[in-house]
Amino acid sequence: MFRSLYFFNRACLQNPQLELIPWLVENHRSMGLVKAVRKRHRDNAKKSLDQTRQK
Secondary structure, three states, X not given: OHHHHHHHHHHHHHOOOOOHHHHHHHOHXXXXXXXXXXXXXXXXXXXXXXXXXXX
16 A cells, blocks of 8 residues: 555656545556455355355
8 A cells, every 4th residue: 555655646746636546546456456356266256156056
């Protein structure tokens, strides 16, 4: 999170009208703020969903 504030500060130097929250929402992937779901976790979730459907 703190790392993204540095980049926001740099962006504000180019465009002073920027607001923090909308900027973070727009750039959340490049800042690594939202973690991608790992393949292993997707597979486990799919297996558990399949098991509940069979019951």
